[in-house]
Amino acid sequence: MKAAVIEKPGKISIKEIPYPKPGSDEVVIQVKNCGICGTDFHIYNGDYLGSYPIVPGHEISGIVVEVGPDVPGLKIGNRVTADPNIYCGACYFCRTNRPNHCQNWQALGVTRNGGFAEYIAVTYKNVYKIPDNMSFLDAAFIEPVSCIVYGLRRLKIISGDNVLIFGAGPIGMQMAQLVQHGNAASVTITDLNQARLKLAKKLGISKTVLSDDKLSQTLKRIAPLGFDVVIDATGVAKVAEMAVNFVKNTGKIMFFGVCPPEDKVMISPFEIYKRDLEIYGSYALCYTFYPALDLINNGALDVKSIVSNRVSLKDLPMVFKSKKFKNDSMKIMLEIRIY
Ligand SMILES: [Zn+2]
Ligand SMILES: [Zn+2]
Known part of the structure; x- marks a missing residue:
């Protein structure tokens, strides 16, 4: 079968690799869609945990085509997605219900072969059936x-x-x-890119602000006392650092975007203390597949509109090598057709 293989950082090619025979507790999924995410670029660039050679891709949907003998509840033809995170179930964090911090953590597309391939083998415990009316893209x-x-x-x-x-x-x-769909009074989103802000408006986000040299003034005008919650989704340390300037006293900050591990920000502990601020991280996911499925399936968010490029397996080396894709695209979606 064909797969995109990163042999080592900076080197990706389409290769013929062995079809994955399912283990007794595994199913083989014929991949239909696989989202391309920042993590895949990090693995390609060699600046994220990962082992090489690796087939990346961890945002998978597809059809079950083979079922191991000890798999309950799944059969050939089931339409499915899979949680890529594989937890040991035995370490301290697994046994205290925080498996995203599993000390023996493995993941499809990071430490084991993932979804940039025609087929993938996955343990049944990680497989989730999707409703008949849900598209593979969603x-x-x-x-x-x-x-x-x-x-x-x-x-x-x-x-x-x-x-x-x-x-x-x-x-x-x-x-x-999702925040807009919830109970927030308003959601303000910023970006350097006008086209993205236009899309945000179209998707119903209350306020969009261009990150130009007037950003601070504009945000102060919108929220003179600051915002109750400030989330960084850029993964740029210089931007994340600004969160403290725009959060209200007693407010919350979340660093969600993945900054380079070596980057540092300057934050005044006195200010955190004096202003009663709360700072959050958020690492991966933790048994949140069902609510995510429900949110998408019930239209709480429109994911299709943020797909900017649909590519096939043979396009992947070009996608990873070209800087243009990374900078100008929204979501790049891999579609796999078996010929
Ligand atoms: Zn991802
Ligand atoms: Zn564990």
Whole structure:
């Protein structure tokens, strides 16, 4: 079968690799869609945990085509998605219900072969059936949305909060829609890119602000006392650093975007203390696939509109090598057709 293989950082090609024989507790999924995400670019660039050679791709949807002998509840033909995170179930964090911090964590597309391939083998425990009326494209968004759901469940935005989100990329745009769908009084989103802000408006986000040299003044005008909640979805440390300037006293800040591990920001501990601020992280997801599926399937957010490019397997080397794709695109969606 064909797959996109990253042999080592900076080197990706389409290769013929062995079809994955299912283990006794595994199913083989014929991949239909697989979202391309920042993590895949990090793996390609060699600046994220990952082992090589690797088939990346962890936002998977497809059809079950083979079922191991010890798999309950799934059969050939089921339309499914899969949680890429594989937890040991035995370590301290797994046994205290925080498996996203599993000490023996593995993941499809990161440490094991993922979805940029015609087929993938997955343990049944990680497979979720999708409704008949849900498209494979929508289903490929369940994984990123479940990361957002995990973050929003931690944040606990309360009724009437005014929320600021830095970054109208795919993640910021999905998050803004979910916050808007919830009980926030207003959602303000910022970006350098006008086209993204236009899309945000179209998707119903209350306020859009261009990140130009007047950004601070504009945000101060919108919320003179600051926002109740400020979320960074850019993963740019310089932007994340600004969150403190725009949060209201007693407000919450969340670092959701993935900054380079070596980057640092300057924050005054005195200010955190004096202003009663709360700072949150949000790592991956934690059994949030079902709520994410429900949110997408019930139209709480429109994921289709944020797909800017649909590519096939053979396009992937070009997608990873060209900087243009990374900078100008919203969500890039891999579609796999078997010829
Ligand atoms: Zn991802
Ligand atoms: Zn564990």
